Amino acid sequence: MQRNLQRRLQRQATFQSAAFTGALLLTLCGPSAWAGEAAVAMPQSVDGTAFTSEREAVVWRREELKDIESLVRQLRFDLVNNQDAAAAAPRLAELRERASAGNLLPAFIAGTHGSGSEARADIWAEWDDFVAGFHDLEVKVDTLIEATDQADYRAAARALAEVGASCKSCHRAYRYD
Numbered sequence: 001m002q003r004n005l006q007r008r009l010q011r012q013a014t015f016q017s018a019a020f021t022g023a024l025l026l027t028l029c030g031p032s033a034w035a036g037e038a039a040v041a042m043p044q045s046v047d048g049t050a051f052t053s054e055r056e057a058v059v060w061r062r063e064e065l066k067d068i069e070s071l072v073r074q075l076r077f078d079l080v081n082n083q084d085a086a087a088a089a090p091r092l093a094e095l096r097e098r099a100s101a102g103n104l105l106p107a108f109i110a111g112t113h114g115s116g117s118e119a120r121a122d123i124w125a126e127w128d129d130f131v132a133g134f135h136d137l138e139v140k141v142d143t144l145i146e147a148t149d150q151a152d153y154r155a156a157a158r159a160l161a162e163v164g165a166s167c168k169s170c171h172r173a174y175r176y177d
């Protein structure tokens with residue numbers, strides 16, 4: 001009982017500090033630089049998300065992450081094996097949209113760990129760090145897109161490795177193997 005309350009208060013404090021950081025960044029960067037901010041707030045329940053149940057959110061995010069993994073694998077083929085920027089371009093546009101905080105975070109509804117999920121409870125205790133993990137991934141994907149736009153395949157290979165490292169770094173902290 002006591003622990004539950006403590007955890008709830010802690011979670012609330014984390015949420016408030018995330019909102020505060022968001023507001024601060026919004027002030028510093030201006031609204032256009034931080035357009036995805038609304039999606040960064042921790043979803044407290046299915047209300048206000050596109051999901052009808054927590055289970056649906058968990059199933060959806062796991063499928064989405066599997067698709068993202070296939071996209072990255074395909075991109076390695078396009079860029080490293082085939083050096084084919086034209087083939088990579090539409091897949092990169094898709095990756096940019098799907099491997100983003102705005103797309104994925106609404107499915108991480110508070111407390112949706114446990115059976116059927118590999119998510120660690122720390123996600124919601126350390127929400128700011130978890131969010132930062134997706135922003136880091138977004139930056140790495142943008143670098144990959146720039147390299148591909150310039151048909152610089154060495155830089156693209158490097159950027160792909162960085163994308164993979166970004167995935168792994170979050171998994172080490174927030175996903176059970």
Ligand code: HEC
Nearest residue numbers: 062065066068069117118119130133134137167170174175
């Ligand atoms: C900021 C954190 C974070 C980042 C970045 C991240 N993931 Fe994950 N990923 C997770 C979490 C948490 C889970 C566990 C989700 C669950 O089981 O509910 C997960 C699960 C997965 C799964 C397992 C899905 C399943 O059902 O078996 C795959 C595959 C995956 N991620 C691929 C990737 C790839 C590829 C990237 C990088 C392009 C990536 N992830 C980036 C947090 C992250």
